Amino acid sequence: MTQEFIPYEQALALKALGFDEMCFGFYDGIDKSFEDTNCRNSGGWLDKNSCAAPLKQQAFRWFREKHGIRSCIIDDHETPGYNFTTGPGQYYYDTGSINGWFQTYEEAELACLIKLIEIVKEKK
Secondary structure (H helix, E strand, C coil): CHHHECCHHHHHHHHHHCCCCCECCEECCCCCCEECCCECCCCCCCCCCCEECCEHHHHHHHHHHHHCEEEEEEECCCCCCEEEEEEECCCCECCCCCCCCECCHHHHHHHHHHHHHHHHHHHC
16 A cells, blocks of 8 residues: 555655645654654654655645646557646646656556655745
8 A cells, every 4th residue: 555655755845845734644754664653744752853744645735735736647649658647737748758758557647746745945
């Protein structure tokens, strides 16, 4: 079930960007292991290297609701593989991917999440 959660590095980046929703688990900052205890980033019991572990759908929803950035994973039937788009509001504009098309949906999803984090960091 841990594949439903975003990876530690991106969860820590979301914490730095102000993500503070209740999550089903957290990452321990010492060994980056996943612990299945409900928590949020505020509250004082997580150290600076520990962070709440949002579900992928939670993270994408947070970018839509808090930052007005929508995203979409694209499955192109003519080109084998996946890509993503991101953009403001209800319209998408293609940012493409860093390395072209991705082999799996999950690779494109992670690349999209990394791009969303980058976009919000640049806005700050």
